[in-house]
Structures are given as structure tokens and as C-alpha cells.
Amino acid sequence: MRAAERDVLPDAERLAAAVATALLEHLGALQADGRTPHVVLTGGTVADLVHREVARLAPDSSVDFADVVFWFGDERFVAPDSEDRNERQARQAFLDAVGATQVHAVPSSATASSVEEAAEVYAATLREHGPDEIDVVMLGVGPDGHVASLFPDHPQLFEVGVDVVAVRDSPKPPPERVSLTFPALQRSTEVWFLVSGEGKADAVARALAGDEVRATPAAGVRGRRRTRWWLDRAAASRL
Numbered sequence: 028m029r030a031a032e033r034d035v036l037p038d039a040e041r042l043a044a045a046v047a048t049a050l051l052e053h054l055g056a057l058q059a060d061g062r063t064p065h066v067v068l069t070g071g072t073v074a075d076l077v078h079r080e081v082a083r084l085a086p087d088s089s090v091d092f093a094d095v096v097f098w099f100g101d102e103r104f105v106a107p108d109s110e111d112r113n114e115r116q117a118r119q120a121f122l123d124a125v126g127a128t129q130v131h132a133v134p135s136s137a138t139a140s141s142v143e144e145a146a147e148v149y150a151a152t153l154r155e156h157g158p159d160e161i162d163v164v165m166l167g168v169g170p171d172g173h174v175a176s177l178f179p180d181h182p183q184l185f186e187v188g189v190d191v192v193a194v195r196d197s198p199k200p201p202p203e204r205v206s207l208t209f210p211a212l213q214r215s216t217e218v219w220f221l222v223s224g225e226g227k228a229d230a231v232a233r234a235l236a237g238d239e240v241r242a243t244p245a246a247g248v249r250g251r252r253r254t255r256w257w258l259d260r261a262a263a264s265r266l
């Protein structure tokens with residue numbers, strides 16, 4: 028298996044610009060090959076910067092966003108207009124601006140009666156409309172090493188037979204969430220981690236040193252062809 032690659036940029040802004048540029052090039056190349064790319068989005072602070080850069084740079088790219096399918100690696104089980112919702116953040120930052128029409132959102136508390144039901148519905152959507160292999164999975168990393176909504180020492184880390192799980196006791200608010208599992212995240216050609224800031228430096232160092240997945244969930248996700256760690260200098264400071 029290829030070693031994980033590291034791209035270290037001076038700061039979060041330049042990190043976001045580099046990721047957005049690489050994503051647009053990658054999506055353009057897949058479409059030039061006649062493919063409809065599938066991308067898993069993440070929430071979080073760096074993701075928001077990346078999304079805004081994608082919106083800024085998209086008009087000068089060849090990407091037809093109506094022919095890109097978007098998924099979410101995790102979602103907060105809250106009202107659709109909640110500030111906490113990853114879908115809302117991504118729509119406001121870039122999906123609406125670039126004309127993305129194929130966006131598979133996790134049901135919100137307005138459309139599902141429980142977080143378990145939301146997870147079941149999303150799993151069914153993924154079964155029906157998901158690809159054999161996702162082209163790019165983007166993941167933020169928490170200071171505790173969590174990815175998507177897979178948190179250290181939580182039972183969802185060990186789910187093997189399902190692609191989507193409900194989380195009721197997230198240590199980071201809001202507590203109710205829906206997350207893709209490791210098997211679903213690993214069914215990807217490329218995994219891109221997006222991490223900035225000193226507060227994540229320990230988690231990055233542990234993940235790249237191959238820490239136990241139970242302690243550092245980010246250590247447990249790899250792309251089948253490529254795993255890229257996009258870091259700013261502060262996040263890379265303990266490597």
C-alpha cells in the first residue's frame with residue numbers, strides 16, 4: 028500500500044486554496060475521462076474555507092458541478108436550518124453557488140423521527156445511488172483524533188456490517204449525529220484529510236504514527252489508491 032502523502036502549507040488560507048485547486052483539477056480530469064465523480068464532504072472550519080475557495084475558483088475551472096455527486100461523511104441530527112448542520116454550511120459556502128444539483132443530504136430532524144431513522148434512510152440512499160468506490164473522501168480531524176462522527180472509544184468505531192451509523196452521545200455538540208463507518212469511508216479511491224491549527228498537531232502526529240484506531244480514529248482511514256494529508260504548518264508541527 029502506498030504511504031500517506033503530506034502536503035504542508037504555510038497557513039489555513041493557503042491550505043484551503045491548495046485543496047480547492049487540487050479538487051477542481053481532479054474533478055475536471057475525472058469528467059474529461061467520461062466519469063461522474065462522487066465526493067464525500069466533511070464539515071468543520073477548514074472544510075468551510077476549502078468550500079469557499081472552490082466557489083471562488085470554480086468559474087475558471089472546467090468542472091460541471093451538475094455532474095458531480097456529493098455525499099456527507101457525517102451530519103448533525105438537527106433542524107435543516109441549524110447553524111450546526113454540515114449540509115447548510117456546504118450549501119452556503121459553495122454547493123448553491125456552483126450549481127451542484129446532485130447532493131445527497133442526511134435527513135434532518137425535520138424529516139426523520141429519530142437519529143436512527145436518519146441513519147437507516149441515508150444507508151438506503153447510499154445503497155441505491157452510491158458508487159462501487161467513492162472518488163474522493165474529504166475528512167476533517169478533531170483535536171481528539173475523530174473523523175466524520177467516529178469518536179475515540181465509541182462503539183461506532185467497530186461497526187463492520189453497516190455503512191451508516193447513528194451516534195447519540197457525541198462528546199462534541201450537538202450530541203446526535205449520523206456518520207459513515209470505516210468500511211464506507213474506506214471504499215474510496217482517495218482520502219484527503221484537511222487539518223489546520225496547533226490544536227490538531229498531536230492528533231495528526233498520532234494518526235500518522237499509526238496509533239490505535241480506538242484512540243485516534245483518523246489512523247483508521249486510507250484511500251485504496253491514495254491518502255493525502257493536507258496540513259498547515261501548525262498542524263504539522265509535531266511530525
Ligand SMILES: O=C1O[C@H](COP(=O)(O)O)[C@@H](O)[C@H](O)[C@H]1O
Binds near residue numbers: 167168174175
Ligand atoms: O464535528 C465535526 O468535526 C470535524 C472537525 O471540525 P473542525 O471544526 O475541528 O475542523 C468535522 O470533520 C466533522 O465533519 C464535524 O461533524
